[in-house]
Amino acid sequence: MSPARTPPGDGGPRVTIRTVAAAAGVSTSTVSRVFSHPHLLRASTVERITALAAELGYVPHHAARALSTGRLGTIGVVVPDIANPFFPPVIRAAQARAADDGVSTLLADTDESAEREADLLRTLSWRTDGVVLVSSRLPDDDVRALAARRHVVLVNRDVDGVTRVLLDTAVGMAQAVDHLADRGHRRLAYVGGPAPSWSDDTRRAAVLARAAERSVDVVDLGAHRPEHDVGLALAPALVASGATAAIAFDDVLAQGVLAGLLAAGVDVPGDVSVVGCDDILAVRTVPPLTTIHGPSDEAGAVAVELLLRLVHREPGTGSAERVVLPAELVVRSTTGPAPRC
Amino acid sequence: MSPARTPPGDGGPRVTIRTVAAAAGVSTSTVSRVFSHPHLLRASTVERITALAAELGYVPHHAARALSTGRLGTIGVVVPDIANPFFPPVIRAAQARAADDGVSTLLADTDESAEREADLLRTLSWRTDGVVLVSSRLPDDDVRALAARRHVVLVNRDVDGVTRVLLDTAVGMAQAVDHLADRGHRRLAYVGGPAPSWSDDTRRAAVLARAAERSVDVVDLGAHRPEHDVGLALAPALVASGATAAIAFDDVLAQGVLAGLLAAGVDVPGDVSVVGCDDILAVRTVPPLTTIHGPSDEAGAVAVELLLRLVHREPGTGSAERVVLPAELVVRSTTGPAPRC
DNA sequence: CTGAAAGCGCTAACAT
DNA sequence: ATGTTAGCGCTTTCAG
Numbered sequence: 001m002s003p004a005r006t007p008p009g010d011g012g013p014r015v016t017i018r019t020v021a022a023a024a025g026v027s028t029s030t031v032s033r034v035f036s037h038p039h040l041l042r043a044s045t046v047e048r049i050t051a052l053a054a055e056l057g058y059v060p061h062h063a064a065r066a067l068s069t070g071r072l073g074t075i076g077v078v079v080p081d082i083a084n085p086f087f088p089p090v091i092r093a094a095q096a097r098a099a100d101d102g103v104s105t106l107l108a109d110t111d112e113s114a115e116r117e118a119d120l121l122r123t124l125s126w127r128t129d130g131v132v133l134v135s136s137r138l139p140d141d142d143v144r145a146l147a148a149r150r151h152v153v154l155v156n157r158d159v160d161g162v163t164r165v166l167l168d169t170a171v172g173m174a175q176a177v178d179h180l181a182d183r184g185h186r187r188l189a190y191v192g193g194p195a196p197s198w199s200d201d202t203r204r205a206a207v208l209a210r211a212a213e214r215s216v217d218v219v220d221l222g223a224h225r226p227e228h229d230v231g232l233a234l235a236p237a238l239v240a241s242g243a244t245a246a247i248a249f250d251d252v253l254a255q256g257v258l259a260g261l262l263a264a265g266v267d268v269p270g271d272v273s274v275v276g277c278d279d280i281l282a283v284r285t286v287p288p289l290t291t292i293h294g295p296s297d298e299a300g301a302v303a304v305e306l307l308l309r310l311v312h313r314e315p316g317t318g319s320a321e322r323v324v325l326p327a328e329l330v331v332r333s334t335t336g337p338a339p340r341c
Numbered sequence: 342m343s344p345a346r347t348p349p350g351d352g353g354p355r356v357t358i359r360t361v362a363a364a365a366g367v368s369t370s371t372v373s374r375v376f377s378h379p380h381l382l383r384a385s386t387v388e389r390i391t392a393l394a395a396e397l398g399y400v401p402h403h404a405a406r407a408l409s410t411g412r413l414g415t416i417g418v419v420v421p422d423i424a425n426p427f428f429p430p431v432i433r434a435a436q437a438r439a440a441d442d443g444v445s446t447l448l449a450d451t452d453e454s455a456e457r458e459a460d461l462l463r464t465l466s467w468r469t470d471g472v473v474l475v476s477s478r479l480p481d482d483d484v485r486a487l488a489a490r491r492h493v494v495l496v497n498r499d500v501d502g503v504t505r506v507l508l509d510t511a512v513g514m515a516q517a518v519d520h521l522a523d524r525g526h527r528r529l530a531y532v533g534g535p536a537p538s539w540s541d542d543t544r545r546a547a548v549l550a551r552a553a554e555r556s557v558d559v560v561d562l563g564a565h566r567p568e569h570d571v572g573l574a575l576a577p578a579l580v581a582s583g584a585t586a587a588i589a590f591d592d593v594l595a596q597g598v599l600a601g602l603l604a605a606g607v608d609v610p611g612d613v614s615v616v617g618c619d620d621i622l623a624v625r626t627v628p629p630l631t632t633i634h635g636p637s638d639e640a641g642a643v644a645v646e647l648l649l650r651l652v653h654r655e656p657g658t659g660s661a662e663r664v665v666l667p668a669e670l671v672v673r674s675t676t677g678p679a680p681r682c
Numbered sequence: 683c684t685g686a687a688a689g690c691g692c693t694a695a696c697a698t
Numbered sequence: 699a700t701g702t703t704a705g706c707g708c709t710t711t712c713a714g
Contacts, residue, residue, distance in 0.1 A: 027701045062467045064691035066404035088424035107448035126403045368685045405707035
């Protein structure tokens with residue numbers, strides 16, 4: 001086990017493909033092939049060179065490879081906010097899927113700012129073969145323009161003409177309405193999320209549609225930033241609305257509402273039922289939150305898969321795919337029968 | 342505004358430094374210098390070439406530059422679990438600090454596995470100039486070995502001989518003990534975190550030390566994975582211990598304990614006070630959690646700063662620094678006077 | 683202040 | 699199944 005060598009401690013000139021070739025008495029191309037297309041070589045050769053390379057402490061030079069192949073072997077994953085618990089599973093799955101193909105991922109956080117997102121994308125374009133844009137805050141046209149110049153896959157954003165992976169929470173929202181209607185609720189409130197957002201639009205629409213079918217009233221409590229405080233502040237309005245159940249845009253908002261309700265002495269689910277979305281908080285609320293769970297990890301993996309396909313396919317090939325993954329209701333303890341009046 | 346061009350839609354050959362040089366009637370070296378050492382050129386030249394380059398849609402080629410300079414312009418940030426809310430602020434600050442120097446960050450998640458961490462570090466070493474290891478799960482010796490071969494800065498891990506940035510929660514822990522002692526608590530419980538961990542060792546030690554000074558009893562409730570469920574399951578033991586207050590290794594554990602206590606009908610802080618650590622949950626618990634807040638973002642930034650210094654300094658220079666940032670108690674609503682017996 | 687030329691380490695035709 | 703030979707796009711001495 002002689003130590004591999006790299007920057008610190010210097011330790012003489014770098015071990016390159018050439019060093020190894022010389023030591024093995026073969027040409028550099030053979031060594032190169034050992035690491036890129038081993039199937040083109042005799043097994044014994046591959047084995048011998050691999051061992052020798054390891055012994056010499058040879059480490060492939062990423063930049064050099066990238067320069068010759070024109071492929072960086074790195075993709076970008078851009079999210080609005082790492083700290084938002086919705087994203088980590090997506091990110092993790094994306095990284096894992098990329099790693100399977102030996103591709104590294106550059107993770108970028110836009111801090112919820114479209115401007116910063118644009119900046120970041122500019123920087124990323126120097127260093128990546130393509131980008132997965134999760135819940136992009138960019139205007140549709142900007143997204144299309146970007147996709148025209150770079151390989152892009154969207155997650156949780158539905159822009160025509162751009163490859164995208166969507167978590168269809170509409171299914172779950174409809175289930176939530178059914179769930180509540182089945183338990184006697186006749187009037188429910190929708191606590192909306194960010195105004196210009198695909199997620200909120202589809203969620204609200206799904207609630208309204210299914211509620212209409214079930215002849216349940218819906219009070220629209222407006223569009224809001226998905227933050228705990230906001231939900232908390234909304235509790236009084238919810239109570240005033242006369243609704244016996246609330247469906248919130250996401251779990252954070254729902255948790256806020258929950259806290260507000262408890263603070264106001266309203267029993268959940270005795271007096272009011274609450275449903276969240278995204279299953280971000282799992283059972284960490286008190287009581288555990290009924291919510292809508294989608295395969296966000298799968299979304300990340302699929303997005304990377306599609307991206308890698310784009311990267312490897314020659315330009316112009318294939319049209320923008322649109323993958324929809326269904327999200328479903330998970331009943332926990334914040335929903336129950338409507339209070340008898 | 343002619344559009345920059347990159348992979349998709351092909352669009353002819355890449356715009357290189359050569360294209361720009363030809364168009365400007367200068368040599369490639371001049372163009373190169375415009376982007377790397379503009380101060381060596383006449384201002385007017387710089388301006389002219391910059392404008393021209395922008396117009397032609399020239400984008401520097403990262404890999405090529407890396408190959409020439411031997412510096413990748415990328416650092417790695419390795420965390421055990423992106424989804425753990427303690428890390429995002431660290432990551433974000435690290436990225437921001439790196440971006441200030443035009444350095445990209447490769448984020449890797451080890452999924453709490455030392456083995457996977459080792460794997461990842463191997464991969465990262467091909468593609469980065471150095472690594473920030475946050476809360477590494479690697480054995481001390483492995484960390485030292487790594488640091489001998491690569492530029493490494495540790496966060497939240499104290500290994501002798503390796504540059505590191507520590508959040509000294511011991512200060513906060515002592516404050517917590519004082520806070521409780523001042524309010525009449527004579528017997529408190531420490532709910533420990535992961536067994537082989539610098540954080541847990543120092544926290545526990547700090548609690549014991551200050552408690553001894555204040556003649557307060559401490560019941561050690563053991564070492565545990567910092568998860569909600571675990572904390573929840575520990576509530577009965579806490580009650581049985583007769584302690585009137587619990588200090589937990591971190592907020593997640595504290596929140597679990599809180600939930601378990603509430604479930605058991607124990608009033609917080611009426612009957613039992615609870616203190617967390619890391620200020621991960623902010624005011625999102627009910628009631629809002631008293632905890633210990635440290636500048637984790639600063640830790641991330643400082644770590645990157647130190648790393649970049651290592652990267653740019655020639656080998657062998659400077660000895661391993663040890664930066665300690667103090668974390669302090671934040672009193673919220675889960676602590677109060679000891680119940681009168 | 684700017685140009686010319688020699689690579690950085692690797693891959694990819696093209697030969698053999 | 700391997701060797702030969704050009705570069706990939708950029709930086710960087712060394713000259714001028």
